[in-house]
Amino acid sequence: MWKYASGFISTLSLLALPWRTTAYMRQETCTVTNTEYNCRRESLSEIPPNIPSDTTTLFLEWNQLDHVERLSNLPELQKLILSHNMINAVVEGAFDDLGELWDLRLDNNNISSLQMDVFCGLQNLTHIDLHSNSLWSLPKSIFSCSQGIQVTYAAEKFPDNLIYLDMHDNELTALSEGIFNHSYNLLYLNIGQNRLTSLPEGIFRGLGKLKHLILNDNELSSTSLSVTTFHGLGDLEQLNLARNKMTSLPGGIFRSLNNLQRLDLQGNGLTSLPDTIFPISGNLKHLDLSDNALSSLSNSIFLPENAFRSFDNLTFLNISRNKISSFPENVIAGLSELLDFDISDNLLTSLSENVLNDFTQFLARKGGATHGTTHQAYLRIEGNPWSCDCTLRELGLWLNENYNRLPPESRSTTCSSPAHFKDKPVLEITSNGLTCGSKPAPTSKADTDDDSDGDNGNTGLVIPGLIGAILAAAAAAFICVMFCVGMICCCRSQSKSTKQVNKKNKEKTKEKSTVVLMLPEGQKTSK
Incomplete structure (x- = not known):
C-alpha cells in the first residue's frame, strides 16, 4: 500500500514541476540590460516585484495590467512605459516616490478619470502621454498641483517642466478654465479626437512657448472660437483644426500667430474666408482648406499686392473638394514659393488663358x-466638371x-x-x-x-x-492624281478613235480610186 502511495506522491511531484518551472521562466523572460528592465508582452496581470532599484527605464507595455499600484524602491526611474494594457485605475500616490521620472506613458488603456494630485510628486516630469483612453473630464489642477494640496516647493515646480502633453482620442467634452495656466514651458499639446464643443476664453493664455497645438476631430463650432482664442501663442508653428464644425471664422483669428508655418482647416463647413484671417508675418508654408464649402477665393487673400504679404513662403496649398466655380487670375503668380497646388474636385468648368499661363510658369x-532629389512643382486639376x-x-x-x-x-x-x-x-x-x-x-x-x-x-x-x-x-493629292490619270486615259482613247476614223476614210478613198482605174478602156474614151 505504501508502495502505491509513494508512487502517487511522486507522480504529483512530477506534475507540479512544470508549473513551478513555468512560473520561474516567466519571471526570467523579463530582461535586464544595464539599467533597463524589459517586461514587454509577458501577459502580466501585476507589476513584477523585486525590480532592481537602479532601474532607470521600465517597459511594461502590451500586458494585462488593470491598475497601477504604488511604485516604491525605484528612486532612479526616469521612464515608465505602461502603454497597451487594460489599466482602468491609478491608485492614490502611485507615482509619489518617482522623483526622477520625466517620461510617463499611459496611452492605450481604459482610464476614465484621474485624481487631481496624480502627478504632483513628479517635479521632473516633462512628457505625459494619455492618448487613446476613456477620459471624459480632467480636474482643473491636475497639471498645477495648486488647489487644496500640500506639496513641497520642488513639487510646485512640476508644471514648469512639462513640455509634451498628448490627450488625443479620449472622450473629453470640456476643459476647465485655467487648466494650463502653469504649464509655461509646454511645447506640444494634442487634444484632438475628443468631443470638445467649446474652449474657455483664454485657455491657452500663458503658453507662450507652445509650438504645436492639435485640436482636430472635435465638435468645435463657429461660436466656439473668438478673435482672442489664440492670442499669446507667439511661438506657435502648427495649428490643426481639421474636421470640426466651423462654417465661418472671425476675421483676424490667426493674425497674431507670427511664427505659424502649418495651418490645417480641412473638413469643416467653411463657406467663406475673411480677407484678414491669416497671419501677417509671411511664415506660413502649409495651408490645407480642402473638404469645405468654399465657393470662391478672394483676390485680396492671396495676391502679392496684399499689404501684409502673408504668403511669401507658402509651398503647399490644398483647396480641393470645395465648391469653387471660378479661379482668380494672378493668384499663382503671387505665390512665388508654391510647389504643391491642388484644385481638384471643385466646380470649375473652364480656366482663362491667363490662369493657364500662370499654371505653366508654376x-x-x-x-x-x-x-x-529636387522637388518638382505638383498640380492637380482633375475631378472638375x-x-x-x-x-x-x-x-x-x-x-x-x-x-x-x-x-x-x-x-x-x-x-x-x-x-x-x-x-x-x-x-x-x-x-x-x-x-x-x-x-x-x-x-x-x-x-x-x-x-x-x-x-x-x-x-x-x-x-x-x-x-x-x-x-x-x-486625300486631295490622291484625288488630283486620279483626275490627271483619268484625263490622260480619256485623251488617249479619243486620239485612238480619231486615228481609226481617219484610217477608214482613207480606205474608202482608196477603194474609190481603185474602181475608177478598173473601168474599161472604151468607157474612158466615150467619157
Whole structure:
C-alpha cells in the first residue's frame, strides 16, 4: 500500500514541476540590460516585484495590467512605459516616490478619470502621454498641483517642466478654465479626437512657448472660437483644426500667430474666408482648406499686392473638394514659393488663358533638394466638371504642352458636358469637336503651328489637328492624281478613235480610186 502511495506522491511531484518551472521562466523572460528592465508582452496581470532599484527605464507595455499600484524602491526611474494594457485605475500616490521620472506613458488603456494630485510628486516630469483612453473630464489642477494640496516647493515646480502633453482620442467634452495656466514651458499639446464643443476664453493664455497645438476631430463650432482664442501663442508653428464644425471664422483669428508655418482647416463647413484671417508675418508654408464649402477665393487673400504679404513662403496649398466655380487670375503668380497646388474636385468648368499661363510658369518651378532629389512643382486639376465646348480649347492645348509635368490624375482629366463627351478624356477630343452651339472652336496660333510640343506622344487637340491636316492634304493629292490619270486615259482613247476614223476614210478613198482605174478602156474614151 505504501508502495502505491509513494508512487502517487511522486507522480504529483512530477506534475507540479512544470508549473513551478513555468512560473520561474516567466519571471526570467523579463530582461535586464544595464539599467533597463524589459517586461514587454509577458501577459502580466501585476507589476513584477523585486525590480532592481537602479532601474532607470521600465517597459511594461502590451500586458494585462488593470491598475497601477504604488511604485516604491525605484528612486532612479526616469521612464515608465505602461502603454497597451487594460489599466482602468491609478491608485492614490502611485507615482509619489518617482522623483526622477520625466517620461510617463499611459496611452492605450481604459482610464476614465484621474485624481487631481496624480502627478504632483513628479517635479521632473516633462512628457505625459494619455492618448487613446476613456477620459471624459480632467480636474482643473491636475497639471498645477495648486488647489487644496500640500506639496513641497520642488513639487510646485512640476508644471514648469512639462513640455509634451498628448490627450488625443479620449472622450473629453470640456476643459476647465485655467487648466494650463502653469504649464509655461509646454511645447506640444494634442487634444484632438475628443468631443470638445467649446474652449474657455483664454485657455491657452500663458503658453507662450507652445509650438504645436492639435485640436482636430472635435465638435468645435463657429461660436466656439473668438478673435482672442489664440492670442499669446507667439511661438506657435502648427495649428490643426481639421474636421470640426466651423462654417465661418472671425476675421483676424490667426493674425497674431507670427511664427505659424502649418495651418490645417480641412473638413469643416467653411463657406467663406475673411480677407484678414491669416497671419501677417509671411511664415506660413502649409495651408490645407480642402473638404469645405468654399465657393470662391478672394483676390485680396492671396495676391502679392496684399499689404501684409502673408504668403511669401507658402509651398503647399490644398483647396480641393470645395465648391469653387471660378479661379482668380494672378493668384499663382503671387505665390512665388508654391510647389504643391491642388484644385481638384471643385466646380470649375473652364480656366482663362491667363490662369493657364500662370499654371505653366508654376509647373516650371523646382524646390530645394530633399533626400538628394529636387522637388518638382505638383498640380492637380482633375475631378472638375469641365465643359468640353469652345471655351475648353486652351485647357486642352495646355494639357498637351504640359503632359509630362502633370501627375497621372491630372493627365486623365475628363469632360462632364456635353452629353456625348461625358467621361471622355479631354486629351482625346479634337479641336474640331469643341463647339459652342453652332459656333466653331476659336482659332489660335496653335492651329497652324507645326512646331507645337508633341514630344509626349499624345493624341490631343494639337496632334489630331496636324494629323487631320496631313490626311486631308494626302486625300486631295490622291484625288488630283486620279483626275490627271483619268484625263490622260480619256485623251488617249479619243486620239485612238480619231486615228481609226481617219484610217477608214482613207480606205474608202482608196477603194474609190481603185474602181475608177478598173473601168474599161472604151468607157474612158466615150467619157
